[in-house]
Amino acid sequence: MTQLLVGTRKGLFVLEGQPGREFDLVTRAFVGESVEFAARDPRTGRYFAAVTSTFFGPKIWYADDLDAEWQQATGIALPKSGDQALKRIWVIVAGEDDTTLYAGGDPAVLFESHDSGETWELNVPLWEQPSRPQWRRDSGGLSVHTIVPWPGDPQRLALAISPGSG
């Protein structure tokens, strides 16, 4: 059985089926909300969804069972009283160790979780990267859109940041 998590501007659709055959819709969540990204962490089986609410802003939600209520992860925010607000979370990726996850988003921001995605914290070195003022956003934003853990080395990470990904 193959499971597909499909994030859309109308919510999350979960489909199941056999490759090459018709898939069935088994679950919907976040009806009417923009689901930017969804994934299942193969290490824990936990599901994640990055949802940008038109009204309430970007959040990461998690669930251990698609039939259970989704829980809001905490810590997905930029420093308070600054001049920027988080616009969206674009990608969520499992790290090289057993519990670390990374999330990238706009404005060119990286978050880390070390408890399987329940709490997150801003990656300060990237946020305070000296060249950041020269990074140019365009109408599509400026986002960390690709995160690649370094195989065999949990301390290394490759990121891609570019404008126009929104």
Place this chain on the structure above:
Amino acid sequence: MYDRCVAIVRLRGQLEKVAGVSEHRAAGDTVSELLQALEREQTALEGWILDERGQIRQHINVFVNGEQAQADSAVSEEDKIEILPAISGG
């Protein structure tokens, strides 16, 4: 005891669900101060109404005694504050 005006904030829909209460008494002399107090006291609401800059999210409307208000609108004792997402569809 509060040393500022205490208003009654009414929460509905998803905000009520997140906070777990439908009403909360919060102190502040302006809408902005009151919403900041609300988020401090109902921590589950942090980031839902105000963004990191302290600004009211774009599609959130605040009404004071039935009149639409802005962040710097004054709040008086026992005012009734409604926080409502914009109505959308299509």
